[in-house]
Amino acid sequence: MRVYLDNAATTRCSDRAKELLLRLLSDDYGNPSSLHQMGKEAEDAVREARKKIAKTIKAEEKEILFTSGGTESNNLALLGAAYANMRAGKHIITTVIEHASVSAPLEFLTEQGFEVTCLLVDSCGRISIEELKNALRPDTILVSVMMVNNEIGTLQPVEEAAAVIKANNPDTLFHVDAIQAYGKYRIYPKRMGIDLMSVSGHKIHAPKGTGFLYIRDKAKVKPVLYGGGQQRGMRSGTENVPGIAAFGEAAAESYEDFERKTAHMRELRERLMRGITAVSGVSVNGAAQDGAAPHIVSASIEGVRAEVMLHALEEKGIYVSAGSACSSNKPAVSRTLKSIGLRPELLDATIRFSLCAHTTCEEINYAIETLCEMAPRLQKYAPRQ
């Protein structure tokens, strides 16, 4: 039995997306920039995908910029916004629990003379709107807050954050990393006051190497890639047509039957949390119920190193992550877990289960059963002090 519970790392490509991908790889393989009919067909495929995606977030088509994925979207949003607005100021606000594809470009910007303020989070992993309000300054040009944390699933109050930011200065750009949120929440950036929003394709059953950045019309962002001037000069380089088309399809699909799917994931999440916390020494991190995304469960198992637990579950066919899988395979201490004040001995003992709409109740039951059986056995070999 193979139970894949690492959907926050990546997902299986959906059949509909795959079909489209294959068609565009082998039949309609033109370059959208070519003037002939094949070029036009490719361009149509991109336009069609753009339309589908724009619809899911009630945006205009021209506000969707296709990228190679979440990391590129975040980099473009931050570097592009910082360089385009540096005359208005050099102050940027973010949080301590951002993904490396946000925190690393911000570190780079710090070296370039920008000043970055990091908001702290509470024990659930939530920022405080009051603290954000106090951090805002006249020279704040950009605020970047992730909507759903990739390690513990906590949901940030982005709408309230937007209101506070815009009240302080309507020109301050608000970037939201929605990589773990898109497909799990209905997000309408324009209504919510979001100027820039990053999304990754392979987290929602599209192929890897796809993503988009929502750029609100008239928001000032400079390109990072220069060249042939594709995508209205904002991102040069021949479009990944098959990937984009597949992404469009997967995006549309993820918002079909949406309420049922999120309710299903939420129910399984609750079941999983209840089931595993029955074992002594197992606790879950992050916010309860509606305060967290429906697909992520962060569990600390006292006395068992995360990597050991991961491989032990793997032997039983269950695939999970240690901390956050997305940040390569370096076993570095998680900043997110540290920031929510997790006890030091649990930092290295935390694994992440992440579900998708296709996860079944049987799979969750099997995972619970296996963890309940293995955890006590592994705890027996905890380092003796």
Add this chain to the structure above:
Amino acid sequence: MISDNKYKSFLIKYAEIAVKGKNRFLFEDALVGRIHQALKSVDGSFFVRKEQGRIYVDAQGEYDYDETVLALQHVFGIVGICPVVLLEDEGFDALARAVIDCIDREFADKKFTFKVNARRARKNYPMESMEINASLGERILEAFPDTRVDVHKPQVMVCVEIRNQINVYFKVIPGPGGMPVGTNGKAMLLLSGGIDSPVAGYMIAKRGVAIDATYFHAPPYTSERAKQKVVDLAKIISRYTGPIRLHVVNFTDIQLYIYEQCPHEELTIIMRRYMMRLAEHFAKESGCLGLITGESIGQVASQTMQSLAATNEVCTMPVYRPLIGFDKQEIVEISEKIKTYETSILPYEDCCTIFVAKHPVTKPSIQVIQNDEKKLSEKIDALIAQAVETTEKILVLPD
């Protein structure tokens, strides 16, 4: 592929094996064999021949010069690699013209100091070495007026060896030295994922010893990636040693049993004693004459003199520890040179680093250890038998 190579042949210099008396041909044949093996991965095809105490590598058609030199630099026993021009003997005049031609192609800037170093291996050549040196030097000075002779510290050494063919070469690229692998039997390397053991394997192989290896795998405590890392390390050193038969022993149950039964601070020592026993089992099975470890005195608790004595005690075969007197930095330098360092420092746990006691014994008494090992008597034989039976054997070949 680089088509316009100036050289079609390489003269291979070897030192130590030339003095091995009547066994000399065995060493030379082994060296030829290893050269063949090493050149397999290189773009091009080659003919390797033995002639009058020399080995020549002749490229057949187009080949990649840089890859060829690099491959030869991985063959123990080679002291120097000389890209050589081979000339038929058509009289001294023709020789002088040919040498001048070679210099013209080899050196863009003709302003250098040189010395002619002639050797007359074929004694029926009408000129003596000194005569050749002088006459050839003169002709070179005439052809390239900006050059000067410097017999003490020349920038260019013009080497001319009169043999069946005349060998002309200007540089000796250093080889790795040592002796051809396979001329000194085989030994079993205890290979972890760390920095030291690959270096230890390299050093013993350098003395002509073929290498097999044993790795202790402890799932779920060590991951598939940790195992992959060890396979990768074996692959890197196999460029020097030739094929390595890697034994992957499933060590988890033994380790957990020791953990359950024995004092925690002795865990590492007892564990290492069982590793040695298992490695020796496979060593005997595959005809090895000794064990190799990367231990160095005092580096960690399990490598103090007392600990080494305690682990050594269970072996009947000699245990070779080529790094025994090396500092960590010296070991790191070699690992960087042989290109294992970057793989060694990948952050995957090996089975030595799990279950480590806060304060392991540093001066174990063999008697106490032996006594505590008795606590394992109930199940250990069965566990060892099971570990032997389930051991995976991987033949690791250089890419």
